[in-house]
Amino acid sequence: MSRLIVRPSAPLSGEVTISGAKNSALKLMAACVLAEGRYVLRNVPAISDVEYMCALLEAMGMQTRRREDGALEIIRGSQVIPEAPYELVERMRASSAVLGPLLAAMGEARVAMPGGDDFGARPIDMHLQGLEALGAEFTLSHGMIHARAERLVGTEVVLDYPSVGATENLLMAAVLAEGRTTVRNAAREPEIADLGAFLNRMGGQILGAGSSVVTIDGVSDLRAVEHTVIPDRIEVATFLSVLGVAGGELTLQHVRPDHLDLLIEKLGAMGIRISPEPDGLWAMASGRPRPTNVATLPYPGLATDYLPLLVALQCFNTGTSYATENVFSGRFRYVGELARMGAQVRVDGHHLVIDGVERLSGAPVRALDIRAGAALVVAALGADGETIIADAHHLDRGYEGLTDRLSAIGVQIERLD
Ligand code: EPU
Secondary structure, three states: OOEEEEEOOOOEEEEEEOOEOHHHHHHHHHHHHHOOEEEEEEOOOOOHHHHHHHHHHHHOOOEEEEOOOOOEEEEEOOOOOOEEOHHHHHHOHHHHHHHHHHHHHHOEEEEEOOOOEOOEOOOOHHHHHHHHHOOOEEEEEOOEEEEEOOOOEOOEEEOOOOOHHHHHHHHHHHOOOEOEEEEEOOOOOHHHHHHHHHHHHOOOEEEOEOEOEEEEEOOOOOOOOEEEOOEOHHHHHHHHHHHHHHOEEEEEEOOOHHHOHHHHHHHHHHOOEEEEEOOEEEEEEOOOOOOOOEEEOOOOOEOHHHHHHHHHHHOOOOOEEEEEOOOOOOOOOHHHHHHHOOOEEEEEOOEEEEEOOOOEEOOEEEOOOHHHHHHHHHHHOOEEOOEEEEOOHHHHOOOOOHHHHHHHOOOEEEEEO
16 A cells, blocks of 8 residues: 655755646547547656556557657557446546547447546536537447447537536547537636647647637548647646645746636735746745635636645635635545644535644545645645655556655655555
8 A cells, every 4th residue: 555654844945847737648648549640749747647548548459658758659550449448437537538539530439437436426418418419329338338420510519517528528529520510618728728739730620729619620630740738737736735835945847827827826815925937937935824715616717626735725824714616516525634634624515614723733644536645745744743645546646756756845755655
């Protein structure tokens, strides 16, 4: 069982290079199903979710390889086995991103229906409704979605909610459909703009990816290309939250500050000084954070993935603050772990009331998912004694070399496998 041991650390200093965005890389990898050829993806983080996506692409008959220069090479031959089996989808929900590309490229897909998870029910009804509007037919048997479409025909789709995954599946299906598809109330996350740029580089005709109205003029052919993944904004939030608790001064390199407006504003309100630098950010923190209310919303709102990190930071605020989760129904399980460390956090429906304390107390706790695990690292930096975080493998799903990168800036952290 992998564990992290975190001890109180002196103020941090140094530089951190931010990795490529997990949630973009995984979808770009899925998009490689769309056309035959050799793809080169740069800035793909070396994390276990990327390994799972490689395993899925290989199970579908594609080849993947890390080159010496770190780029991920993906080779897609003339045929793809159009199936994402349960063992792989269960390991990683993002596997359902192959549904749209398989339908578009192969005319069929068999993808295991993802179940609920630590965030609640997490249905994919909007993905299916959108693809149905394009002409796909679905049946469900033995937990597998069987999808067929002799041809996909462009249409107008209005999403009930700007779902990231549904928007992505629709883009990847409509890019090869006949005629024009318009997706309204599309998700506007930077990772969607990155996917749109990738598909256009492949020969797609997509306008507005990253805005709430996306227009896709279907093309008949796409080609394999090279692309560099955008930086991971959730990693930025993680390192800034770590800094907010431990104090010190950091430079984060390879950052897109324009993807981080609201995060920078909220952390500024808490008292962290942040200023943009060419290709990066400089940040400094000292003392306890000021109480600051935060609420998650689809982009450009504050990302739901930031919330566990910001809550861990707000555990030390100098008064009372409120945090609201509006995106997922059940994403507060980490609060119980923070409570084991002495955090004063009360759950009230989808709100948290956080009474700040000066110090927490180190304890054995458990990482329940990627961001929940990272939140415990943040909290541990303001805790007396040792915090032992079990199930640290969850962090490997989303963070490349986290222990080494944190050690390099002065965090006392050790990994026991
Ligand atoms: N939803 C539906 N029906 C659908 C699709 C979504 O009801 O068909 C609901 C979800 O249950 C949720 C809300 O809509 O309540 C938002 O879900 P969305 O589809 O936007 O999220 P996702 O595509 O499943 C991605 C990221 C998550 C991130 C969310 C929100 C990936 C692989 N995952 O999930 O990232 O929290 O968008 O920004 O891109 C993570 O990185 O740790 C992570 C969980």
